[in-house]
Amino acid sequence: MSSSSPSTRIPSFPLAQQAQIIRAHQRDLIHVSSLREQTENILRSWFGTRWLTRFDKEVDLSVRLIYHALTTGRAIQTLGEEYTNIWIHPKWARSPRIRAALILLSTLPSYVLARLGPPLYSRYPRSKGIVTALEVAGEVNLAVFYISGVYYRLVRRLLGVPHISATPIDPNTRPPSYSLLGILILVRMGYRLLSYLRARSPQLAPGPAPALLVLTNRNLDDRPVSTLLKYDPEADLDSLDENLSVLDLETIPASVRAGRTCTLCLEERTSSCVTECGHLFDWNCIYNWGRERAECPLCRQSLNLTRLLPIYNL
Incomplete structure (x- = not known):
């Protein structure tokens, strides 16, 4: 049974x-x-x-x-x-x-x-x-x-x-x-x-020559921008390396790189930013500092994290 x-x-x-x-x-x-x-x-x-x-x-x-x-x-x-x-x-x-x-x-x-x-x-x-x-x-x-x-x-x-x-799963609910x-x-x-x-693709994208010519014809602090970028206006624009317009840390002299040290982490700045009082720090360093103390670590002026200004190529 x-x-x-x-x-x-x-x-x-x-x-x-x-x-x-x-x-x-x-x-x-x-x-x-x-x-x-x-x-x-x-x-x-x-x-x-x-x-x-x-x-x-x-x-x-x-x-x-x-x-x-x-x-x-x-x-x-x-x-x-x-x-x-x-x-x-x-x-x-x-x-x-x-x-x-x-x-x-x-x-x-x-x-x-x-x-x-x-x-x-x-x-x-x-x-x-x-x-x-x-x-x-x-x-x-x-x-x-x-x-x-x-x-x-x-x-x-x-x-x-x-x-x-x-x-x-409810079949009546979608x-x-x-x-x-x-x-x-x-x-x-x-x-x-x-x-x-x-x-x-050169056929699909317009060349950077017009914008680059406008840039290199300007002056910055009484110095031609072409000299800062190591750009020769007489050179062939097609052979120009666009990476020259971006800061390369390896090309900076050691004496200059020594002045790029962040005062908080004591390491070289990789993402620089400036406070309202004009002091340079690494972004992560000053941001973490500002979360703990709302004052500049150097001059003790008030620090507003929303007013930090990132600086590129410096």
Whole structure:
């Protein structure tokens, strides 16, 4: 005689909706930002602003690693996923390698590019093309997500790790659509591609000769601009290297570069800006200083972060 007890089966959960994934991601960003700000306040009181400015990227990396290690690394929900009631599919959450890959691939590449990006580009110019290709791939993934709504991050798409939801799908309710955002991203990328092709093709892009002639015929401090750019008006315009109009730090004499030291981090300025009182600092240094003290570190005049003026090529 067969048993009449109902058969048990594992419940099936639907994939998380776009709105749930987006809200979870935003919520995680808020919590990570709050945790980083509290960590920076503690480290600033212990070691000072100069130390924090020097190791700000390492602090950011450590905070993100700790946050995701305590959540995704332990196969539990992040605060954002808990807020929207979604989680990683158990098929992949049970794998320690998948969880480790999700954490490391989401944090380490951005840190390496932020810390080693400029020296890497100068030594290996082709590396910049690889980074650009990764950025384009991330934008394409985001556009596809807004249209299809499965993988918000490129890392999750590469690993094939989706989110599932405990909220049942209501057949009488139509979820919000973000397809328009995906289409707009694709349109923007198409425009950037067209601009790039115009810049590379002499037939599509107008030559820079007219604008350059107007520039080099002017004077700056009683000196012709052509002498500052090392440009000869009699030379062939087609053979002119446009990079001469951009400041190259390697061509600056050592005696001059010694005067480019930021007084806060004691390193050479890479992104100079000037305060209202006329003092030069590195942008990240003075910005982090201004968040703690609203005064110039040199003359003690009032400092307004919204009035900082970035200075290029100086």
